Amino acid sequence: MDLGLKKKVAVVTGASVGIGLAVAEGFAAEGADVLLVARGKERVEAEAARIAADHGVKAAGISADVATAEGVAAIVEAARAEFGGADILINNAGTGSNETIMEAPDDKWQAYWDLHVMAAVRLARGIVPQMKARGGGAIIHNASICAVQPLWYEPIYNVTKAALMMFSKTLANEVIKDNIRVNTINPGLVLTPDWIKTAKQLTASSGGDWEGYLQGIADENAPIKRFASPQELANFFVFLCSDKASYSVGSTYFVDGGWLRTL
Template sequence: MELGLQGKVAIITGASKGIGYYTALQLAQEGASVVLCARGEKHLEVAAAAIKEKTGAQVLIVPADMTKEKECQEVVTKAVEHFGRLDILVNNAGTASANSFEQVGSELWQSDLDLKLFGAVHCSKAALPHMKAAGGGSIINVTAVLAKTPPASSLPTTVSRAAGLALTKAMSKDLGKYNIRVNAVCIGLIRSDQIEKRWKNDAPNLTWEEYSQKVGEAIPLGRIGDTEEAANVITFLASNASSYVTGTSINIDGGSGGAL
């Protein structure tokens, strides 16, 4: 299938590792130029070098804090100054933050919303005129499957992520007239640095496959998802293969979610 990503320019936030890194890698493999954004410059340099070596693609790194509106704007400005256009934005920056309602203070509420909700708002707002100039584009908001069915002690993450889903739907209604598509992916249990640390601490005698199956017993597909599997779906949503898909969310959770 031809994805139509050759010559496109994509910004990926939270791109130094995990889902963001693998998404940038796959977009680069499909012919896109990629802009990697995260707070840690050293990690970005390592990620960029690996992508260049594996794909030969053009890669720009822009260290930035997605909780700062000015820095979100600067990422977009530098991307367009360097590559001349912007077609794809993957709002992936985020952290896991979960506790009971009584234990979440005002500062944590604000910092979580600043990163996961307003980071996406500010980046998307900055990207809009450039996508309009390019004749369209694709924005993908990375959220969590638990945003649809929040369990106890999952705050503030599930609230911030649920707001991201509402943002996705509302933006898709407003921006469709510009041929700008806006979708979300809802992440379930996907391999990450945090999960790998837990594996090495809790079950060092097990292989990754054994540990994945053990932890994933309650998941219909019976395992933890691979990072690349999440990147596959994001790349599809960024591409021409999803040209009539907007305003929707896709669960990447092995079937574990309780909502469509």
């Protein structure tokens, strides 16, 4: 299936590892050029070089902190300078939290607000004009099943991902007139390096069966009884940005192996 993505330019944040890296590679496999964004300069530049060599596309890596206005400005300028603008924006950068509402300080709330919400707001302000000049585009926000089905141990993550989902819907209504489609993906369990690292830490003193630990989480939460691979999730991102999804606007899609317990 030709997804119509050849020579499109995709900006992917949080792109040096896990879901973001799989998404960037998924676009490159379809012939799109990619700008990979992450905080770690060496890793993101190395992954960009590898993707360019593997897929015969133009790929660049930029070290930037999306949680800051300065970092976002650098990303917007890199998209313009390196590629002449962007057609696709994937707001993927983010991380889980661990706290209680009663104990979490204001600065932790603010840090996650900047990372999960203001990054998307600022990137929209910077990248949407580029998309308009190129005739349209697609924006995907990577939120979480926790935006609607919260986990007890990460209230800040739950709240800021819910806010991101509403921002996505509101932005979609504003920019569809410019032929820019905005949607949200809410993943469930995805086997990222962070999950593996955490599982190994938690099982180190009890035999080290980290795979069994993760299988227990999957058995408890996902009717499909397994984690998704980053590549499985990336396939959905790529499709949703393609010509084949041209009527998908302002929606939220759950890719969670059946974990969501509501309609």
